[in-house]
Amino acid sequence: MESNNNDKPKISLNRKMRMWNRYRTYIIGLAIVVVVIIVFAVVLKSCSTGKNNKKNDNTDAPTQQEQTTQPTTPEETKTAQEQTTQPTTTASVTGRSLSVAGPAKTEEFNSSSHYEKAMFIGDFVVSGISGFGFASDSQVIASNAMTSDKLSGYVDEIAAKSPESVYIMVGINDLNYGSRSVNDIYNYEKQFVDALKSKLPSANIYVLSVLPVSKRFESSSNVKQSNIDALNGMLSENAASLGITYVDVASAYKDSTGYFGSAYTDSGYNLKSGYYAFMLNGIAGAVK
Numbered sequence: 094m095e096s097n098n099n100d101k102p103k104i105s106l107n108r109k110m111r112m113w114n115r116y117r118t119y120i121i122g123l124a125i126v127v128v129v130i131i132v133f134a135v136v137l138k139s140c141s142t143g144k145n146n147k148k149n150d151n152t153d154a155p156t157q158q159e160q161t162t163q164p165t166t167p168e169e170t171k172t173a174q175e176q177t178t179q180p181t182t183t184a185s186v187t188g189r190s191l192s193v194a195g196p197a198k199t200e201e202f203n204s205s206s207h208y209e210k211a212m213f214i215g216d217f218v219v220s221g222i223s224g225f226g227f228a229s230d231s232q233v234i235a236s237n238a239m240t241s242d243k244l245s246g247y248v249d250e251i252a253a254k255s256p257e258s259v260y261i262m263v264g265i266n267d268l269n270y271g272s273r274s275v276n277d278i279y280n281y282e283k284q285f286v287d288a289l290k291s292k293l294p295s296a297n298i299y300v301l302s303v304l305p306v307s308k309r310f311e312s313s314s315n316v317k318q319s320n321i322d323a324l325n326g327m328l329s330e331n332a333a334s335l336g337i338t339y340v341d342v343a344s345a346y347k348d349s350t351g352y353f354g355s356a357y358t359d360s361g362y363n364l365k366s367g368y369y370a371f372m373l374n375g376i377a378g379a380v381k
Contacts, residue, residue, distance in 0.1 A: 188333030193375030195345025197357060202227060202370035204377035212251055215239055215262035218304055218364055225366045227373055232256075240266045240273075241281035245288055252292035259289060260376070262301040264324050265362060271315035275324045282328070286335055298336070299380065300328050302343040305353040310361030318352055340379055342372050 205227075212232050213219050216239040223233035231254070234247050241263050251259060261282070267273045286298055302325040306316050325343060332339040346368070348354040353361060357368050364372070 188336050188338075190329045190332045190339045190341070191379040192341040193345050193372065193379055195347075196354075197345045197368050197371045199367045200370050200374065202373060204374045207377035208232070208373070210257040211260060212254060212256040212258075213260045213262075214244065214247060214251065215260075215301075216264075216266055219260075219262050221364060221366065221369055222373070225369055227369055238266060239263055240270075241278045241285070242267075244281065244285035248285070248288045248292055251289065256293070256296060258297040258299060259293070260299045260301055261285070262303065264303040265306070265316060265321070268316045268320050268324075269314055275320055275327060278324055279327050279331075283335060286337055290336060297338065297380075299338045299340055299376070300332075300335075301376070302328070302339070302341045304343050304362075304364060305347050305351070307353045307355065307358060307361035308350065311352070314362075316362070322351075338380055340376050342376065345371070345375065 208228055211228070212234070213222050213228060214234040216235060217237045219233060219235040219239075220237065222228050223230050223235070234250065244261070244263060263282070264278050267278045267281075268275075282300065286300070289296065289298055303321050305321060306314070306318055308318075310316065311318055321343070325341065328335075329339045329341065346354055346357045346364070357365055359365060
């Protein structure tokens with residue numbers, strides 16, 4: 094009996110149906126498993142991301158809190174305090190402005206030990222330090238004609254003696270020239286100080302104020318008390334940048350008018366021997 098070709102699609106379909114009926118449970122189960130796995134993976138990824146975000150949120154605050162509240166040892170506290178105060182300490186040592194309290198008076202010289210390793214350089218006022226026996230001649234470089242531009246010529250001589258401290262007072266002769274400005278004197282002193290610090294980096298450099306003049310001397314010379322005050326003010330104000338200790342000794346010898354008190358001077362510009370001890374004692378006490 095011949096087969097009808099029209100039955101072939103039916104037979105093929107029936108076979109597929111049988112196959113589907115036979116394996117559909119497995120196929121559907123497998124599809125469900127795949128879907129569940131996909132859903133689980135999505136949920137797991139979402140939970141993981143949320144946990145990570147939460148973890149990041151939680152770690153930021155404690156880090157900041159730990160930095161704020163973390164206990165420090167006494168050594169760490171001391172180090173931090175030293176780091177905080179060091180700039181102020183350095184500034185006070187390398188650049189400062191001090192003053193000798195007045196009025197000046199006659200007194201015993203009791204500070205000789207303070208100047209054992211010191212040198213002095215300057216004009217006729219500084220000459221009196223050795224001239225009246227307050228320091229040895231080897232410690233003093235001075236002349237009645239000393240001016241600020243001559244200072245730098247003595248740098249090597251001073252450095253050769255390796256002093257622990259150098260005291261400078263100069264300027265009145267410069268002003269008496271009448272052609273040298275306060276700025277000129279300041280710049281010459283600055284050059285000298287820079288040269289000294291280069292040769293003697295560990296030495297203490299002290300710039301003493303120029304002493305005042307009397308009103309009578311002012312009227313007969315080129316020196317003006319206002320220029321002395323201006324020079325002293327410039328040295329005081331720039332002590333930090335110069336890296337020096339400025340010491341105001343002039344104010345202690347001024348009278349009520351701002352000029353050299355008559356009790357302290359005979360010439361109107363020089364200092365009587367009886368008042369050197371007060372100046373040197375006062376400097377020693379101020380710079381300690």
